[in-house]
Amino acid sequence: MDATSQLETEQKYDAGPDFELPDLSGLPGYTVTGPETFHMTAVYFDTDDQRLIANKVTLRRRTGGEDDAWHLKLPVRPGTRRERHLPLSAGTGTVPDQMQEMVAEFTGGRPLRPIAQLNTDRTIRRLIGPDGQARAEVADDHVTGRRLDADGQDGPGDPLVWHEVEVELMSGSADVLAAAGNLLRAAGARPSASASKLGRVLEHS
Numbered sequence: 028m029d030a031t032s033q034l035e036t037e038q039k040y041d042a043g044p045d046f047e048l049p050d051l052s053g054l055p056g057y058t059v060t061g062p063e064t065f066h067m068t069a070v071y072f073d074t075d076d077q078r079l080i081a082n083k084v085t086l087r088r089r090t091g092g093e094d095d096a097w098h099l100k101l102p103v104r105p106g107t108r109r110e111r112h113l114p115l116s117a118g119t120g121t122v123p124d125q126m127q128e129m130v131a132e133f134t135g136g137r138p139l140r141p142i143a144q145l146n147t148d149r150t151i152r153r154l155i156g157p158d159g160q161a162r163a164e165v166a167d168d169h170v171t172g173r174r175l176d177a178d179g180q181d182g183p184g185d186p187l188v189w190h191e192v193e194v195e196l197m198s199g200s201a202d203v204l205a206a207a208g209n210l211l212r213a214a215g216a217r218p219s220a221s222a223s224k225l226g227r228v229l230e231h232s
Contacts, residue, residue, distance in 0.1 A: 030099075030111040030125060037195040038106065038204050039219035040211050044190055048152075048167050049214040054206050057154040057162065067091035067147045071225050072122050074137040075177075082133045085225055086126060090115065092149065099126055120179070141179045143228050145172040154203060162203045166193040172228035187231045191224075192216055 051059045069089040073079045079086055083102040089095060097113040117123035122139045130139075148169040153161045168191050174182035194207045208218075221227035 030113050030129070032109060032111045034103065034107055035100065035110045035195065036107045036201060036204070037193050038208055039221075040192045040194075040208070040216035041219050042167075042190040042192055042211075042216045046190060046192075046215055048150075048165070048192065049210050051152055051154060051165060051207070051210065054154065054203075054210060056157060057203070057206075060153040060155065060161075062150045062152055065092045065147075065149045065151070067145075067149055069145045069147070069224075070141050070175075071143045071145070072139045073142045074134050074139060076137075077142070077229070078133050078135070078137065079130060079139075080225065080229065083222070084130060084133055085223060086122065086130060086139070087225075088115065088118070097123060097126060099129055140177065141175045143172060143174050143225055144181075145170055145224050145228065147171075147224075153197070154207065156199060156203075160199065161197045162199050163197055163207060164193075164195045165207060166195070168193065170224060172224060174228060187228055189227065191219060 067089055068091055069087045071085065071087045085100045087098050089098060095115055097117055099111045100108040103109050111129065113123050113126060127139065150167045152165050154163045154165065156162045170191065171186050171188050173186040176182045192211055194204050196204055221230065
């Protein structure tokens, strides 16, 4: 089976525990879809010495969302990554051979194992432009993440719990990201201190 591919351009914002998503209908020229809620589980894979994350590459198996799949994210430029997908059936506890080949230049052939698990309660809303096209997706995420040990079990210590908002470009100009970001900052959110959810968990542990 062949992996699908797409570009992902998004911005992340840290939100306090009491943060409430502002009324997105306040953005001129956009209408907002009603909220949809998902409960997602993602298991991240890397080498023991974390060669993927050292190269800004993430590899995960995620269930519970609209895009249940194996996801491989490769850096393109700041704020943009190329994302490649394989169906969940390509593998369960072991990274599919095809994706192992895609990251071989980073891993040097070293084995990949689960290194972290993230559970996310996500509520999404989409910003619709005047032409009826979805321009951006706003995801309000409540996340619990923890490291996994060499056997794939929960590592020591308490899990990390946090609240963040992602704004992802779906079509058209990236101006919609700036407009949504201004609204979020006015409501008290701040640009994320971590480049990724996985990075935040690894920095905490």
